Structure formats: structure tokens, C-alpha cells
Amino acid sequence: MKPKHILFVIALLAVSKSSFAQYAKDAIRFSTGQPGSTSRIKAIGNANTAIGGDLTSISGNPAGLGYFTRSEASLTPEFDSHTSNAGYLGQSATATKGNPNMNNAGFVFYSRLNTPSGNEKTKGWVSLNVGINYNRTNNFDERVNYGGKNSNNSINDYYANLANAEGTDQGTLQSWAYDQKLISAFASGTGFKYASNSYLGVQQTGYINRTGGQSGSDISVGANYSNKLYLGFGLGIASLRYNSTKTFNETGTASITEGALPADRGFNSTYSQYQTTKGEGFNMKFGVIYKVVEAVRLGAVITTPTFLTIDDSFSEGLTNRLSNGSSYANGPIEYPLTYTMRTPFKAAGGVSVFMGQYGFITGDVEYVDYSGTRLNNNDYYTNSYDNDIIKTTYKSAVNIRAGAEVKLGPVALRGGYGIQPSPLKTGGTDTKTTTAGLGYRLGSYYVDAAYMHITGSRTELPYNLNLPSNPVASINQTNNNFFLTFGFRY
Template structure:
């Protein structure tokens, strides 16, 4: 199969206008993960760069491990619910999906450094702490459902455009356009020497897209942090990242169609009812590695500033894709082609990410903290090899369609009693696209904490909103679009133990 054809037809419910390259979309999808953290840090808007002393430092700013004066471990399960409200051709629908996962688990081992007898125990290198853990940085779970009546065009126009593409395969056997021709969805309205393929649909078709997605980004994290004179903290870490993305989509269309019927040589066009279903199934798995280097400076007990650099993640991706087309016509004809299976292995580099933050501590009453992150999604790069030329479509699409973004996180914690704490936070994840087909993602968080000697419990609720415009198929300026308004409600519970 020609790779160009694969890139032109894949991901029908996830496609955005002017970009029909699956891998370009996946490259950015796999670059938008958020730093793994405990319920405490999620409660303050995920603004943990300059806090320190929290197990989120294992996957976030590793310099924060230098603040620990004891060993510690914790586990954070999560509950996720995502609602997608869609608007398509003046019709509205919604769908929802709920899942549960392990979001974060980590430990740190405190190692006080030996000092010469009689030396100042508050000066020089005081401790070297190391830790490890698991973090889930993105969830891809969602159900998408939109439908409406299209009086302007049909997906059959898209099949006809594929057949007319001078760089394509025409109506070759096994291609999507060839299957559409065999199903009587398109016909040649030109000559054999100069074919011109057009849709056979009559004006006004009913369309529906249903997609189910699952998977996520997760990592095994290892880090160390050191404390110098209780003023300067430095750390480094490495993450072994795993990605899994599954998408099963069906695009249904029904309406009237003009088909030729009668004896050979004297056929006439007859109007019939038809229904078709284009199914796509994508299964993507991969692994990669990334690193990070962080610092925190505490010029005074009440003030901390921090910074962390996240290297790109270097992935190896295995992608499996299949498609099928089924059609039923009211004259008794039934056609079914597929599934046709395709696979490809490729490598990918995600962007660098830079973050800085500051925290103000108000004695034992709590703190205020804020972070700013910068990431340039257009710098994502897919490598070419003998089987795949990413520089023809995907990398140019990434550079032209995506942009740099700034993420903001702000939060506060208040200690109301010796054992009860309240938290709140707000975050904005900047939009990755430059064409207006997505929005910022805004997150509001709130939580509480309980302290019982060596044990602690933290609970957090987050509410995130954002929107995305998707195009089920491409037929130029008349391409139909669906607006997806997404709402995510998540709950996190951290159980921890100090020893």
C-alpha cells in the first residue's frame, strides 16, 4: 500500500482541516502530557515547580527531592469522567465515558551525608535523596458522537476526490476510492481516457460519526535531588515513557443515490436509498525515554524559586491501522470490503519543555505558588526511513499547523489546623494549533488534606474545559465540521506514609 494513501484517509473522526496525516496528529497528541503529580500538587493547580518536599518531584522538578528529611512513599488512584457535547450541521449530541486508573505512585529514600565531626551541619552538601515511581500524564479515553443532515455534500464526494487525485491510485482494487466505485457510491462521469469521478449521492444525506478512544501516556520515573546549605537544591531525573492509543470510529451515511440499472448497453439511472459505513480502527503503541534537570533556590525561608528543563521524549512507535467500507442499496445490493490492514513503525521526537515557578510560604499557615511552562509543538519531529517519508507531509504539517504555547498554573494551600488543610488552584494549557481549531484548556481544582502523624491523606477534584473542531472528511471549503465541547471531571486520592 502507498503510504500517501494511508495518510490521506486515516483518522476520519479526528481529522482537522488541511491536515490528513495521522502521524502529525499523533506526534502532537503524544506531546501534550502534563507532569505527573500527587493529589496535593493537583489541588494547587499542578504548580509544583518551586514547592519541593512532595513526591511529585520524582516526575516533576527533581530538585524538590532535596527538601526531604525522611523517607516517604505514596499512591494516588484516580477517577476520570469526560463529557463531549457536539454540534454538527445545526444538530447537537453528547456522549460520556468514565474510567479509573492509577495516576501516581512514588517513593523517596532520604540519605543524610556524613559530615566531619564538629563541622557546621547547616553548611555544604547536607543530603542526597533518590526516588522512583509511576506517573500517568495523559488520558485518551473519550466517546465522540455527532450527527446531522448534510444538504451540501457527501462523504462520497471525498471518495471521488481520492479517485481524481493525479498522484493517487485512481480506483485501483483494494483502495478506498476503488471500493467506493465498486459499491456504486461514485461513478466515472468522464471518459475512459480522461476519467472524472463524481458522487452518485442525491442532495441531502444523513450523517453520523461515532468514535471510541482509549489509552494514555504513562512513565516510570527515577530521580535524585541534593540539598546544599538549605539554600540551593539541584536534581536530575529520567523517565521511561509508554504510549498507547486506540481509536475505533464509524462514519455512517444514508440517503438517496442514483444507480444504473437494466440490461447491459441500455442501463438507465434509477434513484434508490442507500446506507454506508466507513470503519477505521487504529492501534498505536510505543515507548520512549526523556530526561529533566531542575533547580530550586531558597534565598529566605518564606520564598522559593525553581526551574526545570524537560528534554524531548524520543519515541519508537508501532502503528497498526485497518479500514473497511460497507454499503447497502435498496435494490438488494450489498457490498462489504475490508478490513484492510496496514502497519508502520516510526520514530518521533517531542518538544523541549521549560518551566519556572515561585512559591511564597506564610510561616506555618500555608503558601501561594505559581508556574509558567513553555513548549513549542511545532518543533515536534518525525523521522523518515526507507518505508516512510515524513518530510513530504507530516513534518511540514506540524510546522505549519502547530505553534508554541504557554501554560500557566496557580494555586494556594491553607493549613486550618495542625492536621487539616485546604487547597485551590487554576491552570491554563495553551492551545497547540495556530488555525483556531482548538482552544485553551482551563482547569479549576480544589482539595483537602489530612495529617495523622506518619500518615497522610489528600483528596482533589479537578474540572477542565476545552473545545476542538474536527472535520469528518475533506472536500475543500465546503468540508463539514463538528464543534466538540469537552468537560473533564476528575478525582484523585493520595495515601502516603513517612518513615
């Protein structure tokens, strides 16, 4: 492993570490998300494997394209509202963030296949339809604030632990802490032992701001055989953008030396981390829908791993001000790296039951093995550490989605629910989604609206001392998202 990457790993094992490496954490972050879809499918909990005839089929189950009997196009903007409630050391704080996005846009070209003269036009290969779309599959936007008084330890204890384990080579985080009088070296046997300079009872404040998301552009084909069997294939081009700013501020009193004399001085230190990540990749989908009887459809779709090339840039900095007027600043220092990875294989199955012109009910299950996520070696990066963490920390999960639509003439009422289990083997919580919506059809034109209420929780360790007294921020997250689809058939 090259020295530059060693420094990078040390940096990533700093405050942002949640008991495992940042690369492994990012790999799973980029392997989760919600399906990109129209408002109609959003409103029924994103269950679309056995529906067909919706533009979501382009990026969902491409076999559903075989149900189209006319060409169609639609556009779906969204507004996302994120709220986080963080508890830390007995204190609570709330932060909000909202922004508009384009969630889905697509069109389908209907092409009826020629039927030999004298043959029934509903037998054999009836149509072959092509769809192209853009869809947003993951939203990283969030803002988190937390803080409280810590009477058990300090982030300076973390810097001291790093110094004792790794030394204080120039340019490392712990060397900055030493130079900024946050830690000191004390004689211990034939060497030195580093320890925090701060007294217990420090005030701590954390701030996280993230932006970006994942999206895809798909081109898919779907075929209709005898209005009974529908087959589809899709090729997806994936893209991701992820930006993260994290700061951790600590104030208190430190015992330092001024000249040769000891002195107690107030300190105000801030550790900052910045990450910018971009990636591109591709995947493929193979789908089938079978009409058992007129009212019942069974569907299945397999999604290959997404093969991604990631350009990652991490930087960090440390500042400190003392009450005697001294101030210090180191960094930010950037640690860039390019690597490749693959997300997990996915397999989904679904069933839909239609009630004539009155609507339908539908449900999906989707299997995802997060432990199968893999990062690849290159000249600047060795993958064994992160891949071992992925295999031991993460597990497979079965996502469940269900929904229903009731038609009242030109108006449709919809509702749905979904559960996305945590990829963590221990300590994770499920993400739960409740949806509702309505639609209106007027000739060849339609408009659909959907509301999504998403809840989940996670923890954030500002630093890790491997002790029961580790400070932990418990974060409850809520997203209230609104979608509006405008479409027409021609």
C-alpha cells in the same frame, strides 16, 4: 516512498483528516498532557516547580527531593469522567465515558550525608535522596457522537474527489466506493470524471471512541546544599497506548444503474477507521530550587525531548447496503508502520511564597515549542511532509499554573487554576483547568483528595472537500476527575 506507504497516506488523508496529516496530528497528541502528581499538587493546579518536599518532585522538578528529611511513600488512584457535547449541522449530541486509573505511585529514600566532626550539620551537602515513581501524564479516553442532515454535500463527493485525483486502483478507498455504487464514472473529454451518486439531503452520523493514555516511570535524585540550594536530576521511561475507533455512517438516496437502466435506491454506507498505537521512549530532567529567604523559593526545571519509538497500525473498511437488497463490504485492510519521533523540549520556572505554618501560594510558567516536534525518516516512511505540516501548523505555547494551600491545624485547604494554550497557530482553543482539594495529616500518615475540572474544545472534519461548505463537528469537552492519595513517612 514505497507503494504500501502511499496507500497508507491515502487512507490517513481520508475522513479522519482535519486538514493535516494523521502522523503530524498524533505527534502533537503525544506531546501534550498534564503532569503526573499527587493529589496535593493536583489540587493546587499542578504548580510544583518551586514547592519541593512532595513525591511529585520525582517526575516534576527533581530538585524538590532535596527537601525530604524522612523516607516517604504514597499511592494515588483516580476516577476520570469525560463528557463531550458535539454540534453538527444544527444538531447536538452528548456522550459520556468514565473509568478508574492509577495516576501516581512513588517513594523516596532519604539519605543524610556524613558531616565531618566539628562541622555544622546544616552546612555543605546535607542530604542526597532518591525517588522512584509511576505517573500517568495523558488520558486519551473519550467518546463522541454527532449527526445531522446534510443538504450541501455527501461523503460520496469526497470519494469522487479522491478518484479524480488518484484514480481507482484496486484496494483504494475510492475503488471501494466505485464498486459499492456510491460514485460513478462519467465520460469527460477523452477520459472519465467521477461524481457522487447520492442526492442532496443525506443523513450523517459520526462516532468516535478512544482509549489509552501516556505514563512514565522515573528515577530521580535530589541533593540539599546548606538548606539553601537544591539540585536534582531525573531519568524518565515513557510509555503510550492509544486506540481509536471512528465510524461515519451516511444514508440517503442514490441514482445507480441496474443492468442498463437507471434506478433510485436507498443506500446505507459506513466508513470505519481503526488505529492502535504503542510506544516507548525516554527523557531526562534537570532541576534547581533556591531558597532566597525562608519564605521565598525560586525553582526551574528543564525537560529534554522524549525520544519515542512508535508502532502504529491503521486499518479501514467500507460497507454499503442498497434498498434493492444488494450489500457490499471491503476491508478492513491494515497498514502497519514503525517510526521514531521526538517531543518538544520543555523549560519551566516557578516561585513559591510561604506564610510560615499557615500555607503558601505558588505559580509556574512552562514553555513548550510544539513546532519543534519531529518525526524521523526510515525505509518505509518519508518525514518531510509531516514535519513541514508541524512547522507551519503548530506554534510555541506558555502553560500557566497557580495555586495555594491554607493550613488549619492538621487540615489543609487547596485550590488552583491552569491554562494550557492550544498548540495550533490558528483555530485552536485553550484548555482550562480549575482544581480544589483538601488534606489531613495524622502523625506519619496522611490522606489528600483533589478535584479537577478541565474544559476545552476542538473540531472534527468527517471529510474534507476544501470548500466553505465542509461539514464540521464542534466538540466541547469536559473532564471531571477525582484523585485520592494515601501516604506515610518513615
